Amino acid sequence: MAGLGLGAVYGLLGLGIMTLYRATGVLNFAFAAIGMLAVYCFTSLVDAGVPAGLAFLAVVVGAFPAGALLELVVMRRFRDEDQTTKAVATIALLVGAIGLVRLIWGSELRSIPQWLPEWNVEISGAVLPSDRIVVLAAVAVVLVALWFLFTRTRAGVALRAMADDRSTAALVGIPIGRLTPLVWGLSAAMAALALVLVAPSRGPDAATLSLLVIPGLAAAVIGDLRSPAGIVAGGLVLGVIEAETGLWAKAAENALTVPFIVLLAVLLWRQRRVLIPALEENGGRA
Amino acid sequence: MNGRLLGGIVLLGALIVAPQLTSPFWDFVLATAVAYMIAALSINVLLGQAGMIGLFPAAFLGLGGYFAAVIARETGSWLLALGGATLVCLVVGALVGLAGTRLRGMAFGIVTLAFALAMETFAFRHGFLGIDPAFGATLDRPTLLGIDFLGDVAVYYLALAIAVLTWAAVALHERTRPGRTWRALRDDEVAAMSLGARVGRYRIWAAAVSGAVGGVAGVVFLTVQGQTNVESYTTVASLLVFAAAMTAGTRSVAGAVLAGLLVVALPELLTELGISGEIVPLLFAFGVITSLKGHDGIVGGVRHGAAVLGERLRRAGAPGRPPAVEGGAADA
Amino acid sequence: MPEPLLRIERLTVAFGAVTAVDAVSLDVPPGGAIGLIGPNGAGKTTLLNAISGFVRGDGSVRFDGSELIGIAPDRRAHMGISRTFQQPRMFGDQTLLDHLRVAADHAGGTPLAPEEAVEAVGLQAVLGARCRELSAHDQTLAEIARALVQRPRLLLLDEPAAGLVPSEVDELRVTIAALHERFELATLLIDHNMDVVLGETDHVHVLDFGELIFSGSPDEVRTSQLVIDAYLGEEWEGAPC
Numbered sequence: 001m002a003g004l005g006l007g008a009v010y011g012l013l014g015l016g017i018m019t020l021y022r023a024t025g026v027l028n029f030a031f032a033a034i035g036m037l038a039v040y041c042f043t044s045l046v047d048a049g050v051p052a053g054l055a056f057l058a059v060v061v062g063a064f065p066a067g068a069l070l071e072l073v074v075m076r077r078f079r080d081e082d083q084t085t086k087a088v089a090t091i092a093l094l095v096g097a098i099g100l101v102r103l104i105w106g107s108e109l110r111s112i113p114q115w116l117p118e119w120n121v122e123i124s125g126a127v128l129p130s131d132r133i134v135v136l137a138a139v140a141v142v143l144v145a146l147w148f149l150f151t152r153t154r155a156g157v158a159l160r161a162m163a164d165d166r167s168t169a170a171l172v173g174i175p176i177g178r179l180t181p182l183v184w185g186l187s188a189a190m191a192a193l194a195l196v197l198v199a200p201s202r203g204p205d206a207a208t209l210s211l212l213v214i215p216g217l218a219a220a221v222i223g224d225l226r227s228p229a230g231i232v233a234g235g236l237v238l239g240v241i242e243a244e245t246g247l248w249a250k251a252a253e254n255a256l257t258v259p260f261i262v263l264l265a266v267l268l269w270r271q272r273r274v275l276i277p278a279l280e281e282n283g284g285r286a
Numbered sequence: 287m288n289g290r291l292l293g294g295i296v297l298l299g300a301l302i303v304a305p306q307l308t309s310p311f312w313d314f315v316l317a318t319a320v321a322y323m324i325a326a327l328s329i330n331v332l333l334g335q336a337g338m339i340g341l342f343p344a345a346f347l348g349l350g351g352y353f354a355a356v357i358a359r360e361t362g363s364w365l366l367a368l369g370g371a372t373l374v375c376l377v378v379g380a381l382v383g384l385a386g387t388r389l390r391g392m393a394f395g396i397v398t399l400a401f402a403l404a405m406e407t408f409a410f411r412h413g414f415l416g417i418d419p420a421f422g423a424t425l426d427r428p429t430l431l432g433i434d435f436l437g438d439v440a441v442y443y444l445a446l447a448i449a450v451l452t453w454a455a456v457a458l459h460e461r462t463r464p465g466r467t468w469r470a471l472r473d474d475e476v477a478a479m480s481l482g483a484r485v486g487r488y489r490i491w492a493a494a495v496s497g498a499v500g501g502v503a504g505v506v507f508l509t510v511q512g513q514t515n516v517e518s519y520t521t522v523a524s525l526l527v528f529a530a531a532m533t534a535g536t537r538s539v540a541g542a543v544l545a546g547l548l549v550v551a552l553p554e555l556l557t558e559l560g561i562s563g564e565i566v567p568l569l570f571a572f573g574v575i576t577s578l579k580g581h582d583g584i585v586g587g588v589r590h591g592a593a594v595l596g597e598r599l600r601r602a603g604a605p606g607r608p609p610a611v612e613g614g615a616a617d618a
Numbered sequence: 619m620p621e622p623l624l625r626i627e628r629l630t631v632a633f634g635a636v637t638a639v640d641a642v643s644l645d646v647p648p649g650g651a652i653g654l655i656g657p658n659g660a661g662k663t664t665l666l667n668a669i670s671g672f673v674r675g676d677g678s679v680r681f682d683g684s685e686l687i688g689i690a691p692d693r694r695a696h697m698g699i700s701r702t703f704q705q706p707r708m709f710g711d712q713t714l715l716d717h718l719r720v721a722a723d724h725a726g727g728t729p730l731a732p733e734e735a736v737e738a739v740g741l742q743a744v745l746g747a748r749c750r751e752l753s754a755h756d757q758t759l760a761e762i763a764r765a766l767v768q769r770p771r772l773l774l775l776d777e778p779a780a781g782l783v784p785s786e787v788d789e790l791r792v793t794i795a796a797l798h799e800r801f802e803l804a805t806l807l808i809d810h811n812m813d814v815v816l817g818e819t820d821h822v823h824v825l826d827f828g829e830l831i832f833s834g835s836p837d838e839v840r841t842s843q844l845v846i847d848a849y850l851g852e853e854w855e856g857a858p859c
Contacts, residue, residue, distance in 0.1 A: 027392050029399070077579060084391035085578055088339065088532075091395075092574035095529045098522060099567025207522040214400050221396075260397070260404035264385055267393050463723045466712075470720045473709035480670060480703075481768065482695030482724035 005132030007239020008139045009198040011232035013216025015142060016190035018225050023159045023183040025166070026075065026086045027225075030093035032213035034070075034188050035195025036206055037097055038063050039112065040105055042196050043204070046113045060192045067188025068181035079180065094210060101206040112204045135197050142190065143228060149186075159183060215242070218259040221266050238262060297540055301446055305439045313438035314510070315554050320445040321347075321507035323546030324452055326531040327539070328500035331456060334536035334582075335465065336492035337472030338386055339395035343527040345405040346375050346497050348519030350504020355423035356415045364428030364509070368448075372501045379497015380490050387486035390475075402524040410516040422515040425508040435509075445506045452502055453539050459495070468492055526567060533573025535583030544585060621683055623648045623804050624669070624772055629677035631661070631668050631828075638664040639675065640828035646772060650804045653819035653836070655812065657848060661828040662808045663704060666774050669806070670694060670701045681772070696726035700765035701774035706757035710750035714741065714760055717749055721767040728769070735763040738800065739793050755786045759793065766797070772804050773797070779811040787814060794818055816840060824848065 017031050028034075038059040045055035074093065078086045150156040161169040162176060170176050194216075195209060202208060215238055222234025242258050301320075305313045325343045332340040353371040358364055385397045410419065417423050427435050428444075435444040459465050467488045470478040479485050508514055517523070530548045535541030548570070553563030573583065581587045624646040631639040639661040646652050654662050668675040671691035679686040686694055709717055718732035736742050739759040744752060752760060758778050765773050775794070779787050795818055797803060809815045815822060816836040824832040824839065826848045832839065839845055 027396075074575060081578070082391075084339070084395075087392040087395065089575060089578055091341070091525065092529060092571040092578075095525050095567050095574070096571030098525075099564060099571065102564040103562060103568065207520065211403055211521055214396075214403055217396055218400070257404040257408045260400035263400045264397055267397060268385065268388050466716060466720050466723060469712060470709045470717075473711060474707045476672065477703070477707035477709065478720070479691045480672075480695060480701055480707075481721045481764065482692045482726060483720070484692050484724075 003238075003240035003243030004236060005135045005239070006198070006201070006242065007236035008132075008135045008232075009194050009212075009235070010215045010219045010238050011235025012135075012139050012142060012190065012194040012197075013212060014219030014223060014231035014235050015139075015146065015228060016187045016194065017213075017216055017220040018223065018228070018231055019146065019190065020183055020187040021220070021225050023162050024079075024086075024180055025083050026078075026090060027083065027217075028093075028187070029087060029090040029213055029217075030097055030210075031090075031187065031191050032195060032216060033094045033097035033210035034063065034067065035191035035193075035212075036209040037066075037101065038188075038192035039195050039199045039204070039209060040101055040206075042199075043112055044105075052113055056196055059196060060189050063188040063192035064185035066185075067191075068185035070188070071181040071184035075184065076180075079176075094213070098206050098210055112199045114200050138193060138197060139232060142193070143232065146228060155179065155182070214263075215239075215259045218263045218266070221263060293540065297543060298450070301543070305442050310438065312551075312554075313442055315551055317438060317442035317445050317510040318507065319546045319550035320442065320449050321503050321510055321546070322527065322530075322549045323543050324449050324503035324506060325500055325527050326534065326542040326545035326549075327449075327452060327456060328496045328503065329528055329531035329545075330536045330538075330542050331499055332492055332496035333531070334538075334541075335460065335472065336468040336489065336496075337475075338489060338492055339392065339398065340382075340493065340496055341395055341399040341521075341528055342382070342402040342405075342524050343500050343503075343531075344519050344521070344523035345402045346379070346500025347504040347507055347523075347527075348405065348410050348516075349378060349497075350375050350501030351423050351425070351508035351514055351519075352409070352415055352417060352504075353501070354505040354508055355417060355425050358425055364425075365430065367425065368502070368505045371505050372498050375501025375504070376494045376498035379500070380494035382497070383490035383493025386489040386493055399521065399524075402521040406516070406520050410519045419516055422513050423508055424513045425505075427509055427512070441510055445510055448502065448506055452499060453542075456495075456499065457539070464488060464491055526570060529567070529570035529574050531583075532577050533570050533583055535577070535581075535585035535587075537582045538585050538589075541583055541585040544583075621680070622646055623650070623682060624806070625678075625680045626665075626669070627678040627680075629665070629668060629675050629679060631664050631673055631675040637828050639668060639825075641677070642825070642828075642830050644823050644830065644833070646804050646806055648771070648804055649798060649802060650821070651798060651819040652804070652806050653815040653822040654806060654808045654825060655810075655815050655822060655839075655845075656825035659827075660825040662825055663776055664828075665825070666701065666776050666806070666808060670699055670774060692724070695724070695768065698726060698769075698771035699774065700768050700770035700772070702758065702761040702765060702776055702778060704776045704780060706754070706761050708749035708752070708757055708760065711748060713746050713748055714752070714763075715745050717760070718764055718767050721764045725768040730767050730769050732763075732767060735766040738766055738797070739763045740789070754781050755783075755790075758782070758790070762793070762797075766801060769801070770803055772806065775805055775807045775809075777809050778807075779809050779814045787811060790814070791818055 013032060017028060020026055020028050020031070041062070042055050042059045045058060046052055050058070070093070075089060078089050150160055158169070158174045158179060161172070161174055162179060166176060195212070198212065199209060202212070218238055219231050219235035223229070223231030238258065304316055308316070325347055328343055328346065329340065332338045350371045353374045354367040357370040358367040361367070382398065382401055386394045389397060413419050427441050429435065435441045467478065467483050470483060471485060471488060475485060507518070527549060530545040531542070534544035534548055553566050556563050556565065577583045581590045622645040626645070627643045628641045629639055629643070630637065630641050642665060644652070654665065656662050664673060667673040669679060669686070671686065671689060671694045675687065677687070681694070681697055681699060684697070709720065714736070715732055718735060722729035722732065732745070736745050739762050741756060741759050741763060744756060749757065749760065762778070778794070779790055782790060791814055794805065794807070797805065807815055807819055816839060819836060822834065822836055822839045823830055824845050831848065832842050832844050834842065
């Protein structure tokens with residue numbers, strides 16, 4: 001079950017991508033890149049002598065205003081554009097984030113502190129390392145928190161309305177202008193959480209970490225960008241397949257072809273229902 | 287129309303004399319830039335003409351180079367290598383394009399990005415076609431028609447000749463039925479379909495042509511470099527070429543030329559000026575954001591500016607004349 | 619009785635829980651001019667989309683004897699069904715001539731010369747202009763010209779008079795009236811402008827909440843209490859679309 005920890009992180013990435021997409025219509029290619037920036041900040045903090053736990057908390061909390069700021073400074077101007085334009089704008093963010101890291105931290109690899117406590121838990125014969133338990137626990141916490149937010153708070157209900165239909169949401173008085181940066185903040189914090197958890201096992205390369213968005217997108221697509229349970233399950237399945245094929249091909253990185261095949265299959269499968277999306281968006285009534 | 291022709295002649299003239307004006311170091315840089323001009327042209331075909339988002343230019347740069355290296359190794363012929371690698375990339379592009387018959391907009395973008403990552407890891411990082419990833423692909427500079435293209439200046443002109451032929455082919459294709467249909471799909475796919483256009487076929491063809499152009503770029507790139515490594519073929523490299531093409535403009539050859547210079551020459555230029563070349567991706571990010579909200583990249587912006595200026599001059603010169611209707615169209 | 623050009627039988631189109639078109643049956647004879655009216659949201663455009671193939675429907679749509687359900691929009695165009703759109707869908711960056719060339723490229727049979735098509739709608743003067751620079755009125759006419767290039771046997775017109783000033787509407791009526799004789803085609807015309815529909819068609823169907831509530835000659839429609847009620851409802855409670 002080597003892929004469970006990784007799969008949980010994929011699920012976490014997929015959940016963050018879904019949250020932003022549902023509320024703002026932005027399919028964020030820079031999602032993992034935002035978390036990657038948090039990883040670099042985390043490493044710098046630890047290098048400067050800050051305790052790892054505190055540094056972790058600092059970057060996850062700090063990602064919130066950073067994400068909101070990103071929306072206000074850059075993405076705000078794309079609020080009324082179509083989804084493709086929004087997504088291409090996030091490709092610019094992805095390229096910019098990688099550039100920023102290389103500009104500030106240089107391109108030589110940095111070691112990421114192994115900060116999670118290391119012990120093994122044995123459950124009926126299967127050995128589960130502690131870092132995987134932490135990741136799985138984090139996914140559970142995020143799921144519960146998202147469920148609470150979207151079903152039990154006024155802001156969450158407003159976000160769901162926004163996700164269903166932005167113009168109707170605006171008509172009934174939901175403050176889209178104020179909520180959009182908050183969602184960006186929330187999703188940035190989720191990205192920071194996911195990436196700081198996975199970075200020690202994935203290596204400290206800006207490109208590698210940023211491109212974790214691809215398995216994240218694959219998990220999100222498996223859940224139809226709609227179903228949290230489907231996304232987490234999709235992430236876990238991806239992680240396990242990846243770990244298994246990695247063993248089989250004797251080259252762990254070959255496993256990164258898995259998201260391509262899964263994405264292709266799932267997207268084609270889903271797309272077969274929609275003939276012309278542009279015409280069905282308004283329910284075809286006019 | 288005449289303005290475009292004149293612009294093309296000036297551009298070509300500048301590209302022809304460029305190596306005469308610079309130091310030997312720049313000959314090599316410019317020859318490499320020409321390869322990336324062709325790679326940017328593959329984005330022009332797919333995004334600028336057909337309106338499809340393909341985040342995979344570096345993957346075809348690699349595929350073209352790898353297949354050229356293998357064919358040259360087996361046959362000893364550089365021309366066969368060029369033709370064969372282009373053909374392979376045409377077919378691979380068509381296969382990826384199959385996904386584009388069903389997938390629209392960003393869904394196709396995701397698949398192409400995943401394809402780039404899959405190629406990077408599966409092909410370029412782990413040995414492919416018997417090429418050791420530690421050494422990369424190699425290709426000797428050729429002797430053609432009794433002329434040897436071993437020097438940097440000579441290989442620059444070889445690269446430029448192939449680039450011009452590719453541009454000519456793409457420009458001619460633009461006036462054909464598939465070229466017209468691509469632009470129709472780009473502007474309004476539903477309308478194109480209502481006119482009986484078999485949308486799926488044209489989308490496959492667009493990805494195939496884009497792949498082939500990217501493959502040509504890959505052969506030229508490897509010919510100039512002699513030997514390449516995986517870093518040129520990564521997913522991030524694909525994203526950079528894509529962003530550079532959007533920054534420069536995806537609807538004109540001038541945009542592709544500028545994009546090639548932005549990718550290769552700009553970092554060198556900045557380094558000579560004492561500025562870190564690492565700032566380039568940030569500039570591209572800014573360029574994409576600006577292009578999305580404005581005209582078609584730098585070239586589109588300049589053209590629009592020139593059109594507005596020309597309009598003002600014309601009005602100032604001939605008072606009382608009704609304004610022409612061309613102004614807003616110059617960024618096409 | 620010979621089979622009509624288009625025969626729709628019990629066509630139903632549903633979007634999730636909403637039934638936009640509910641078991642509608644109607645015929646379009648060869649060369650006929652059929653009108654379709656109804657309040658906002660009655661399913662008129664959906665019906666047109668189902669005929670041209672852009673939404674899926676259940677039931678039967680037969681054109682010239684062959685079943686269309688399950689056939690893609692591009693093939694329906696090749697069979698001789700052309701349409702215009704409520705919001706003109708033009709290839710903005712291209713000239714009208716290029717635009718018509720695309721239509722000619724993909725025609726099912728021998729296309730009409732672009733020059734002849736623009737002449738039929740009176741757009742000769744703007745053949746070289748870019749489509750996005752055309753006025754709304756000219757774009758509507760350009761869409762009709764684009765359809766004519768393909769020599770359709772059935773032309774579906776989706777609210778061509780929307781957004782036009784009265785003098786333009788009059789010109790449009792003259793243009794549409796002339797099409798039947800000159801090009802031997804049948805039309806199915808949707809419009810909110812009752813004068814246009816009742817004046818330019820031989821037979822009118824009235825749609826309300828996806829159902830056909832009335833069919834008859836323009837004169838019968840004018841005096842039908844059912845139709846008046848449907849439209850009174852629209853006038854007082856008409857929701858924005």
